[in-house]
Amino acid sequence: DTAVSQTPKYLVTQMGNDKSIKCEQNLGHDTMYWYKQDSKKFLKIMFSYNNKELIINETVPNRFSPKSPDKAHLNLHINSLELGDSAVYFCASSQDTRTTHPGELFFGEGSRLTVL
């Protein structure tokens, strides 16, 4: 039973299109994240939600909009896709980070986005 699952695993699309990636965790965690990993393997945080509340919002273009319908789900919608958006997007979850260190981040397997 997968702890953090993302769909789709692969996305190939044209510039200018809009796409969404979905993430679900069954670990009972309060905090979920989106990370972007570029071609050089650099993993950079984009957003973090704690129990549906946005707590980290890095310098990310407005074209990226996260949504958390409940604490087990965190989706990422990307408008007007650009070539530079090509990357692997990882969803992760952890225990509540507001007052204690989360310890381990549990990652999904990633969603590989290719913008042509």
Add this chain to the structure above:
Amino acid sequence: QKEVEQDPGPLSVPEGAIVSLNCTYSNSAFQYFMWYRQYSRKGPELLMYTYSSGNKEDGRFTAQVDKSSKYISLFIRDSQPSDSATYLCAMSARTGGFKTIFGAGTRLFVKA
């Protein structure tokens, strides 16, 4: 300057070698230090977790943190081909919630 610097490699070693992986950082507020391992086409998985300075050992893996030098290391003894992966250092500080910052990752190849 990035908050966390890590040599991306690749690093190629023969089976059985001792591997040393390192990261430096600039933010003295970092208190929690982690190493993640990422196999190809998979998500990162936590390998080692340490708080503040000192050493921690787990089987063939030893993590060291030197906060005075802002330098962390991961040692792998008796390396195996199955250790071939990308190793990412990560660290976090208590600033408005804990944000985990990752290094660029070092690609390791262990040759049989």
